[in-house]
Amino acid sequence: MAAHYEFAETWELPLSPEDARDVLVDLERYPQWWPQVRAVAKLGEDDALLVCRSALPYDLEIVLHAVSRDLPTLEVGIGGDLDGFARWTLTRAPGGSRMVFEQEVVVDGLLGLASLALRPVLAWNHRQMMLGCRQGLVAAVGAA
Known part of the structure; x- marks a missing residue:
């Protein structure tokens, strides 16, 4: 059984598109x-393994x-526990950047089956993950 998820967020942040891209x-x-994001292992020039844990245990x-690292669109293909893609579109906005995040993934097997019953909880968990991204990104660019 497979479960399909789509996530989208739009942020206006006080970062230049270039600074946001460099961190992302x-x-x-x-x-x-x-x-x-608990751990990262580089697998090659364009590939990395990430271990992520949000609010759920x-x-x-x-x-x-990596599919694209060039502005305005940054995109990665996703494999492992999820299959799909994530994309950032970064454009200038008054005071910084408009950042549009889009993600589409499929979860297969037992995890996919379990995720169907837990869909609202998993959507909340993803929002917590992205809140951490937003706050951390602003802090990381400010510290650079």
């Missing part, structure tokens, strides 16, 4: 600023493959 494409440093292991 540097996967190996994610654990330094994004609390829900389980780890997701996802493999990211």
Whole structure:
């Protein structure tokens, strides 16, 4: 059984698109600023394994493959516990950037079956993950 998820967020943040991009494409440093990213292992020039845990007590292991690192669109393919993609579109806005995040993933097998029953809880868990991203991103760019 497979479960399909789509997530989208739009943020207006006091960061330049270039500064936001520089932090977002540097996967190996994610654990330094994004609390829900627990570990990163570089697998190759364009690939990394991330271990993520948000509010719920389980780890997701996802493999990211860089598709685009150029503004305005940053995109990765996602494999591992999830299959799909995540995309950021970064454009200038008054006072900084408009950041549009889109993610579409499929969860297969037993995890997919279990996730169907827990869909509202998993959506909340994802929102907590993205809140950590938003707060950490602003702090990381401010510290740079």
